Amino acid sequence: MATIGDVAREAGVSRSTVSYALSGNRPISLETRQRIDAAIAKLGFTINAGARALATSETMVIGLLLQFHDDEFPPAMLQYILAVSTAARESGYDILMVTDSDGPGAVKRITSSNMVDGVVLLDVTHEDPRLDALRAARQPGALVGLPRNTEELDVFDLDFGEAARILVDHLYGLGHQQVVLVSPPRHVFERGGAYGWRFRDAAVERAARYGMQIYPYYGESQQPGISRSLNAILDARPQATALIVHNDASIAVLPSVLHERGVEVPRDLSVVSLYSQDFGRSFLLPYTAVETSPDTLGREAVQHLVRRMSNPDDPVVAKFIEPVLTIRGSTA
Amino acid sequence: MATIGDVAREAGVSRSTVSYALSGNRPISLETRQRIDAAIAKLGFTINAGARALATSETMVIGLLLQFHDDEFPPAMLQYILAVSTAARESGYDILMVTDSDGPGAVKRITSSNMVDGVVLLDVTHEDPRLDALRAARQPGALVGLPRNTEELDVFDLDFGEAARILVDHLYGLGHQQVVLVSPPRHVFERGGAYGWRFRDAAVERAARYGMQIYPYYGESQQPGISRSLNAILDARPQATALIVHNDASIAVLPSVLHERGVEVPRDLSVVSLYSQDFGRSFLLPYTAVETSPDTLGREAVQHLVRRMSNPDDPVVAKFIEPVLTIRGSTA
DNA sequence: CTGAAAGCGCTTACAG
């Protein structure tokens, strides 16, 4: 492999001049620049990323930490991964994707060995064990999901409380008094997926204020449990006129469950949910829903992370994406 | 950050001794080793991955190249990603995940800048433009999917031809004479997804040999097109007694389509398909099917890649995973 | 506008 020294020799200049020509960090005369460009082309030179990283202490790599839990729904996760990856490239960064089951260990490993300039944590839980490792790291991090203690950390998430209020308001405005809520699986709550209770608690509180009856249930994440649980819930609350589904796996299955029961939306039952547009298109979900915006979220997290790398002392950010309701005519 | 020099000073030994203690590349006396371990613990030393990579020319990172096409089904892709990531960690490697839309450019970028020791390409097409870039690289690669020209490259894929024959044989053995085949979307064929025609051509040929009628169709990948196309296909071939579905998005939707049509499996129609067990569990697919084994495939690709890194002159490998039929009672 | 030299944090022949 050609090195910067080979290029320098070929162009008849010093190595530092080649380096400066590459980085643009100081003016180079047109003639010199042309000789260097010619030498680079002739030798097929590409800069060695590792050597540059060692000299500059910048790897131009962002760590992406994720764990795939059985109670998650794959399509949703992939949306976040792609959003983060795309946004990172747009800022000139590559993605080191780490899926170790030992999350804290993974954070420590990639940060303390200086493999990355910063870290994005996906699917952050209430008491996420990775956070201490991240706080101890010299690299900054950006979280997707809301932990109990956000100290020192930049946080990005949908405003699930507001999402719940928007959906309850929407149903209340249409006169619904009896509403069933299907939450994420119990497992998600147990491992601290705060979006579960943030949504549920806000929905319950809002409904109470209006004097509505709301019946919260855990949904399931794996078939045949999903269909079974939806049927059981609907059987248990025949008087309910509306359904709020905050559960990716359940909403994906809902159309066939309702069809099988002979329930027509919105004639027999109003349905609202939360999911991204892409997700809805994959699964033919014609429901009025709050957009979950994994693209926006992933992109914001990366962009803020990149900004923080250069401005470590900026104030900590907690950004909650404004929920937007998309009316699709599934309520009456 | 503590460096190897700090550790050496703290332990009262030379930097080389610390390095050798770390790598285990030469014997160290017990006493020295203990002093070094104590110093490492005291200083919280972690080796700098970039500096080590520069000195050894080994990054311990594998590049994972993928592109997400609209005509693909997210859950299947995520299975490959996780399999590759897990297998890599088991061999001590991290994953640099690259999703650039410019695939060849991405291969060139990460290989020529020495960011990775090897590359896994997902979703390889018949005339994959990334292959030339890979052949030009000094790092080895492993492909998942079968290109026209496999020269110099290690290839891993399911044996789709054999999978087709197994399914046709199974239907023939049960006496079926009129069979509909739903292939991947037309787009997949057009961009060179060889698994589409490898399966279809083998199925057609096998059926012809038995004197069976087989009717191949392209499926769709996005709702509402998927349901619509399945209905159109079934309408067009009322005489067919069996359905072979080689299309992730279509098989996921099939249960609800058939239910809606009042078709009972296997009483009214026999159904066979290809999908992984995990995939079937996510979508409640009770069909007799060939297992697609993304886990095995991803793992094999990584393990061979790691082997090739140390043995660059081993003969090229083309490994086609043996299809295994899982009987789930959806045929009669 | 350009160059010589020190330094980033490691590894590994070479020597003892």
Place this chain on the structure above:
DNA sequence: CTGAAAGCGCTTACAG
């Protein structure tokens, strides 16, 4: 069993 030194391929103050 251990150390001094050169080298991996860059960047960047310092000097002119």
